[in-house]
Amino acid sequence: MNPPAPAPVFPAPAATPCLAYPLDEFYAREGVPLPPIEAIPGEAIPEPFRSLLVHDNDMTPTLEAHHGSDIHIEVWGREQRGDLYFREVVLRLDRNQRPVEFGANKINLALFPPAIRRLILDEYLPLGHILNRYRVPHAGHPLGYFRIQSDRLMNRAFQLSGRHLLYGRRNIIRNPEGQPLSEVVEILPPR
8 A cells, every 4th residue: 555645735925025125124113104005017107207217227326327416325224134234225416415215225245245345334325336336246126116105204305295106116136146135125206
C-alpha cells in the first residue's frame, strides 16, 4: 500500500505593497494617521506631474532638469536599523530653497561602498544625485502611482495651507544584481 500523496503546497500570495511605504512608518511612529491614498494608473496623472513621475528615471535629476537647479535634502526624520537607513525628507532647490518633493526613503547601506555610504549619511545630497554623480549602477522600478489629499505635515513640507490634491509614486531602485538599494515614496507639491 502506497502512502497518500502529500497535499500540494502553494506559496502564499505576495502581500500587496503599501504605496506609502516607508513614509507610513514615519507617520505611525508619530502617531499621526496617513491620509488615504488612492492608487491610480500613470496615464491618469495630469501634466506636469505625469512627466515628473511616470518614468523609470531617478527623481532627483528629473526634478533638477525641470526646475533648472540643483537640489538638496532637508531631513525631517531618520532611523537606522542595522544597515537599513530610513529618512523622511523634503527636497529643496538650491537656488531658492523652494520645496519640490516630500517623501521617505529606505536605503540599504550594506550595498554601497564606504565613500557612498558617508555621502548618504551626510544628509545633504539626495540619493538620486549621489547615484548619478558617482555612477553607481542602478535602475528604477516604479511600483505604483497615487493621489493623496495633503495633510498638516505635507502642507508644512510644501509651505501650503488648506487641502490640496497631490500626486506621487512608490519606487524601488535596484542594483544590477536586482537587490533593492532603496525603496522610496515621492510626493510632489501642487502647481
